[in-house]
Amino acid sequence: MLPKLRSAVVCLTASLSIASGQTFRRLGTCPELGCVLPPDQQEFLPGQQFDIRFEVHAPKNGSEAFNNGVADEKFTATIAKGGGRPKSIADFFKLKEPTLETWTFSWHEDLFAQEAKTPSIVNVASKIYRRVALYEPGEYTVTLNYYSGKKTTAQWTVRPLATKKKAKNVVFFIGDGMTTNMITAARLLAHKTVNGKYQSLLALDKFPVVGHQMSHSIDTFITDSANSASALYSGHKSTVNAMGVYADSSPDPFDDPKVETIVELLKRIWGSAWGAVSTAFLADATPIALTGHSRSRYTYGALIDQALNGVSNYSWTKMDGPDVYFGGGAEQFLPGSGSYQGKDYYAEFAKKGYSISLNNTALSAASNRDKALGVFCRSNFPVWLDRNIFKENLDKLNNDPSGAKGSAKDLPGLKEMTLKAIDVLHTRGGQQGFFLMSEAASIDKQMHALDYDRALGDLLELDDTIRATIEKLKQLRILDDTLIVVSADHGHGFDVFGSADTKYLNAKEDDRDKRNAVGVYENSGLSQYVVAQPGVSYNTGPNFPLNWDPRYVIAAGMGANPDHREAYGVDKTGPRSPAATIVNGSSDYYVNPKDKPNGFVVNGTLPTDQSQGVHSLTDVPVYALGPCQDAFGGTYNNIDVFYKIADCLGLGHGTNKTEDRGK
Amino acid sequence: MLPKLRSAVVCLTASLSIASGQTFRRLGTCPELGCVLPPDQQEFLPGQQFDIRFEVHAPKNGSEAFNNGVADEKFTATIAKGGGRPKSIADFFKLKEPTLETWTFSWHEDLFAQEAKTPSIVNVASKIYRRVALYEPGEYTVTLNYYSGKKTTAQWTVRPLATKKKAKNVVFFIGDGMTTNMITAARLLAHKTVNGKYQSLLALDKFPVVGHQMSHSIDTFITDSANSASALYSGHKSTVNAMGVYADSSPDPFDDPKVETIVELLKRIWGSAWGAVSTAFLADATPIALTGHSRSRYTYGALIDQALNGVSNYSWTKMDGPDVYFGGGAEQFLPGSGSYQGKDYYAEFAKKGYSISLNNTALSAASNRDKALGVFCRSNFPVWLDRNIFKENLDKLNNDPSGAKGSAKDLPGLKEMTLKAIDVLHTRGGQQGFFLMSEAASIDKQMHALDYDRALGDLLELDDTIRATIEKLKQLRILDDTLIVVSADHGHGFDVFGSADTKYLNAKEDDRDKRNAVGVYENSGLSQYVVAQPGVSYNTGPNFPLNWDPRYVIAAGMGANPDHREAYGVDKTGPRSPAATIVNGSSDYYVNPKDKPNGFVVNGTLPTDQSQGVHSLTDVPVYALGPCQDAFGGTYNNIDVFYKIADCLGLGHGTNKTEDRGK
Missing domain, CATH: 3.40.720.10 (Alkaline Phosphatase, subunit A)
Known part of the structure; x- marks a missing residue:
């Protein structure tokens, strides 16, 4: 699941006391009322370009209320290399002094404040110095002076020079x-x-x-x-x-x-x-x-x-x-x-000389000399399992990258x-x-x-x-x-903790009885996914399971769940949707009655507005x-x-x- | 939890069809009716000593029933190096032919058979060749011939020689x-x-x-x-x-x-x-x-x-x-x-010249020249958290290693x-x-x-x-x-997936409301365990948390659970016992009503006879x-x-x- 889009008044997470590691923060990188961005402890490649922003916060209300909500607009900032003499940011980087900016944002100090709808309001004065770089390796100290006597410092490290190319190419798989x-x-x-x-x-x-x-x-x-x-x-x-x-x-x-x-x-x-x-x-x-x-x-x-x-x-x-730019998201x-x-980005890319491929056949045929754009579907790709094993699920999709109705055909794989x-x-x-x-x-x-x-x-x-x-x-x-x-x-x-006998699980009515289908330790057995079954061929060659739907499947799970059912084994009709809302428009998620109807119920450990698992x-x-x-x-x-x-x-x-x- | 002790008739896990990777097996390393132990694919250090057992199985009933349950006692076995001429095991290793052994064991073919109490019975004929070694690196083929024509082979690999000591000492932490x-x-x-x-x-x-x-x-x-x-x-x-x-x-x-x-x-x-x-x-x-x-x-x-x-x-x-032998388990x-x-093993060790230490003071004073036994408690050590932070929990224990009543005092740490x-x-x-x-x-x-x-x-x-x-x-x-x-x-x-506001969780009555105490992604915040709290000192120095009991704690869990409650945060009164039986003598586990009474209920994913989590x-x-x-x-x-x-x-x-x- 994608974390939710936040409102335009950006800062949402913040703090109970100024100097610690809380869940709710005014601005995560800024425990004090003066902020240096990039903040303390940041590192840089020599010559890497970046911008520097300073903010001075004046909380109007809440536990941090300060200076009647008036942000100091007279703040100054310096940078010093090693133990050297600090110079103003503008002097050091030979830039004109930027214009002062001001704005207001709000946040909640904790869940109680969020529930009570009592936001804390913060007025901000800020400047940003754009497109600078540090070329000399070593330590730098950036200091923001504000409210006549307050100081926020940031220690920056520029890494050693690396001018020699040791690899011609890099392929980075994620x-x-x-x-x-x-x-x-x-x-x-x-x-x-x-x-x-x-x-x-x-x-x-x-x-x-x-x-x-x-x-x-x-x-x-x-x-x-x-x-x-x-x-x-x-x-x-x-x-x-x-x-x-x-x-x-x-x-x-x-x-x-x-x-x-x-x-x-x-x-x-x-x-x-x-x-x-x-x-x-x-x-x-x-x-x-x-x-x-x-x-x-x-x-x-x-x-x-x-x-x-x-x-x-x-x-x-x-x-x-x-x-090269190949993926989904038409x-x-x-x-x-x-x-x-509202522009046509197929056309925008074409204008810059890109070949445009909307299916695997076009992709193979595209010139290796031209820049290449390949957009093969709307949204994300259907997964490998649906592209290769349960192909009938593809037909249900409305994801043709050309904008036509119907499903994307002739998709390439990764x-x-x-x-x-x-x-x-x-x-x-x-x-x-x-x-x-x-x-x-x-x-x-x-x-x-x-x-x-x-x-x-x-x-x-x-x-x-x-x-x-x-x-x-x-x-x-x-x-x-x-x-x-x-x-x-x-x-x-995620982890696997045993195997499950799907035949036994499906034969039982009671949720507690269903759980007894799980075999742990000596009863986990060996993988049945690699056992050929007469009459079953998935045509997926080596390096993939011979059988995606054996009787004994892996029993797996994770600690972070919405309400859902577990039945283990593959869903042949398409990707799972474990939780669902009961009331239209609500964001309160319960077991999806359509998902794994033969399974046993596992109530969730996540906030009830989460429809899916989360990162760890x-x-x-x-x-x-x-x-x-x-x-x-x-x-x-x-x-x-x-x-x-x-x-x-x-x-x-x-x-x-x-x-x-x-x- | 320790996997359960099995009955003397050992084999309990077995198979539906002979040649595959099932959860239930007659003997895990022996998919055929003839067994070579060590089985196929095993590797050996040159000169490493081992025994070789052959078994011939005659299933009396069940899906594998064979030869009216009469095991072939006339089986023969050979070993060949590389593509060389096979020799009988006795000849190759210059051993006398061992005596034939016979026994019977039983297993269940699946959960349905286990539930119906319909075991499959297997008669066995066996020989074991004791204390042999292979000195020459390379491939060996061991062949068991039985039932006039059946063959089970095992391919063994002896690893390359390694005669040079490259490290004087090895410390292996687990x-x-x-x-x-x-x-x-x-x-x-x-x-x-x-x-x-x-x-x-x-x-x-x-x-x-x-x-x-x-x-x-x-x-x-x-x-x-x-x-x-x-x-x-x-x-x-x-x-x-x-x-x-x-x-x-x-x-x-x-x-x-x-x-x-x-x-x-x-x-x-x-x-x-x-x-x-x-x-x-x-x-x-x-x-x-x-x-x-x-x-x-x-x-x-x-x-x-x-x-x-x-x-x-x-x-x-x-x-x-x-x-050196230091641990618990008096x-x-x-x-x-x-x-x-029934012997006194303190005395047995002492007879062989060991110093015996039953507490940390004795341990420090023990000679470095003598063999050293240190047994510091009955059962396992209390954990670091109870030994160092919640020390009052130690007094509740009856684990004095001398056999006296009361708790072990003056425990060393790892x-x-x-x-x-x-x-x-x-x-x-x-x-x-x-x-x-x-x-x-x-x-x-x-x-x-x-x-x-x-x-x-x-x-x-x-x-x-x-x-x-x-x-x-x-x-x-x-x-x-x-x-x-x-x-x-x-x-x-196990994994951590966010933080939990224990104050909010404890303030809520409803289980679903309690779950909303969990903060994910941007609401996970930073670790509060490293934030010093005025007036709180755990005296545990660097490299341990400054505060074990902050308001915002990690929200963590795993996919394999018995029924239990989650409230996050440390249990100050001693280790958790998440699930309990309701009926005395039963092995059917439910939420332990005494564990985390302020928490929300999470029903389990494990068989209901499991009181704890399992390995993954x-x-x-x-x-x-x-x-x-x-x-x-x-x-x-x-x-x-x-x-x-x-x-x-x-x-x-x-x-x-x-x-x-x-x-």
Whole structure:
């Protein structure tokens, strides 16, 4: 499920006392009344462009009420390198002093205040210094002086220079929401053990280096996919629903202080080719965060325009569009309410010389020399299981990418899109190489829906794509020049805890009796998904289950659930919808009476306005193969994935002479 | 929770059709009617001693009924190296032909048969060849010929020689049940972030190499702690509840075919010192599997005798007892029903020259030159949280290790035991070095009880012990000679998915309203466990939470639950007991009315005879530091942990000249 879109008065989470780690906060990155964005403890690649915003808050009421709600407009700010002399921000960066801005926002101090509808109102005075960069590695201290004597400081670190390109190409696979637990379960479904020894393995199992990365966001310990993708792509964590910016408290989602992303850097510095492939709609968080700079991930149309034309409201790194862009989400391309300013983005991309593919046949036929746009359906891709096994479910959809009624036909899979992307990027990147991000989006989307089979099917599709990609890079003789990184943006608290005898479960009437169908420990047995059944063929070849619908299935679940039923086993008629509202228009969710009617009821652990499962805390795995692979061992923050890739691509430069190559 | 003890007629899990991966099986490692143990696909360290059993099954009734229930007693068996000429087992190993054995066992084909009490009966003819070894690396084929024409073959692999010792010492930490998810949660509780950057880290976070190991057992995908420990210690997977043996179908739990363990090998080949430290009772699976050879982990007294005196019913590698043995479980040492043959094992150990410590003061004072036994309580150790924060809970216990009434006083922690163990082992091992296994047992035990705070407290104690161990090894100037490996034996499906406002939860009456106390995504906020609260001091120093009982706590859970209530936040009065029976003597579990009475009800997903959570499937992390550390990157089977350590210790020898050094 996507976290909910917030009202234009942006700040919603805030605090009980100023200096601690509460659930509700005035502004997550700003425990004091003065805010520096980027805040304390942030790190930068040398030469990476960013904006700096200062805010001074004057809470009018509530536990933090101050100065009668009058924000200090006379604040000043300085920056000092190491122990050096502080200079004003304008002097240091040789900028004109920006105009003062003011606005008001509101938040609730806790659930009681929210329930009582007693918001706290905050007046703000602010300035933003746009498009700066720090070229010299080391420590910097930024100080905001306000209310005659108050001080907020931020310690910033500029990472070491990294000017040498160690890998020509990078392929970055993201299994959205993918955890080690899910990888283990996918292996169990698709690969057979004989007396405890797997007879074949996942492609992931053969990666030489494994690491763990921490997915939390800048101001909360559970992330969404926008700010976690942004951290992976920019080295800067952000706030839930934001990408490519540090979220400020202003109402405009497009005025927040930006940070340059990996593809902006790569294009500017080396002129390499880059592409994004996803089974989500292209404006979804993971693909769009490569180019997006917005406080709100829900500004879909505008974000697609940013991908093609770059940031247009401020001077920023030039963006001439991706070399490859393959995914779903025709809504943002068809002219209409979903597209930016109602324009036809198929036409806008075509104007810039893109080939446009709306199905797999066109995709295969597209030139490898032209920039390539492929939009294969509206919304997200149907999942692998429906595309390959329960194909009749596709016919029920109304997702033709051309805007015609009816279902998208002749869809490529993640593998077809990724291999074609490599062909185009290899051709277009030439000596400058390429960067490709390829996302298996519905691991996450189906875990949200508690549809474990569909999630694991898409995980296996990702694994199969990785296997084919390695093979493809070998054929192109560029495997040794290519760093392959596979990771996730966050997790879900999923695990398998036994098997379930679906025959027994279905034969029992009582909910408690049904639960006795579950076998744990010695009764978990072995995977029946890998046992061929006479007369049953799924035609899915090796590396996928031989049987998706055995009598004994995995019993799996997670701690975070809406009210729902469990019956285990695959839903043949389409993805699950575990919870439903009873009253029309209500956001109070109960067991969906149509979902798993043979199952037993499990009442939820989540707030009753949640219709699905939610993201979880766990560190997620990182797999690496190729140049720089050893850098990815051990445990680190998600932003470090960016710095490791940026280091391998030689993107950290100490002068601005490489700037704006793309212009 | 410990999987339940099975009846003497051992085999309970079995199959619907002969050749597949079912939940119920006649004998998990034996899908055909002829069984070779060790079965197909097994691997061996060169020179590692083991037994070979053959069984021929004659099912009397049920779907597999054969030969009127008459087992073929004229079976023959051969072994061939590579493509070589097969020799009879007796000839190949230069053994006398063993006596034929026969027995009968029963099993149920599925839940319906179990419910109807219609067992399938199997008659067995068997032979066992004891104490053999394969010295030459390569492939071997073992063939069992039976029923005039039936054949069961087993392909065995002997791993490459490993004769060179690359590490003088190995310290192997096991966090029982510990997953990456739990490590992430423990970090959140004990270490503070500022704007997304941790200001301090776990000791584990600083390990240079991370890997993943698969924990499944030989015949089921969910393991218990006996056979998973055994896999880590011997390179041979086994069956739930078994250790140091391949489980056969005979009624005697001590006649199953054995495999030599790491400490048996190490003592025999190099004469090094070894020790085990655990916060469990010493006869519990993880510590006892270092020396135990039994089909049943529940033969506690006999297993302690095996640890001290070695295998006594058959000729086997000599075992003169560990150099260090620190843990709980006085029941197996005090003379009485819990000890082997009712003997006083304090006296038995003392007779062999052990110092005996029953509290922390005695432990510190014990000589580093003598073998050391330390038994500090009956049953398992109270957890870190009760030993250090809620100490009043200790007084309620009746666990004095001397057998006196009342509670154990002056308990050491895992850190004190481990550091003392290193002192003794370093002294006693001398030039031959040492092997130490140190287990944080109650990560698992408290996860079973859904007591997340207590589990994470013990995980933090493990992390603190690792930190102190590295420091200690540095001081002794042996850090560079010591391989440190940290891993787990299996997981639990735990994760954190948000925060909970305990004040709001407690203020609400209705279960659905209480759930709205949970904050997800942007409402998860930051950890309040690291926020100092005026007037509150837990005196637990850095690397542990400053506040165990904040208003906003983690909301966590798992998919596998008995009926229970959730209220989140720590239970100050002692470990949780989430489910209870209503009818005395019944094994039908419901919400425990005494547990979390302010919480909301979550009905379970497990069979109703389960009182606690269960183990899960997930691969578990491996952390390595020191000589051979790079071998531990990537993804592998749990048995590979043994082979990697054995390789680093030079335990794979091509001749038997090193045999029985210990005798």
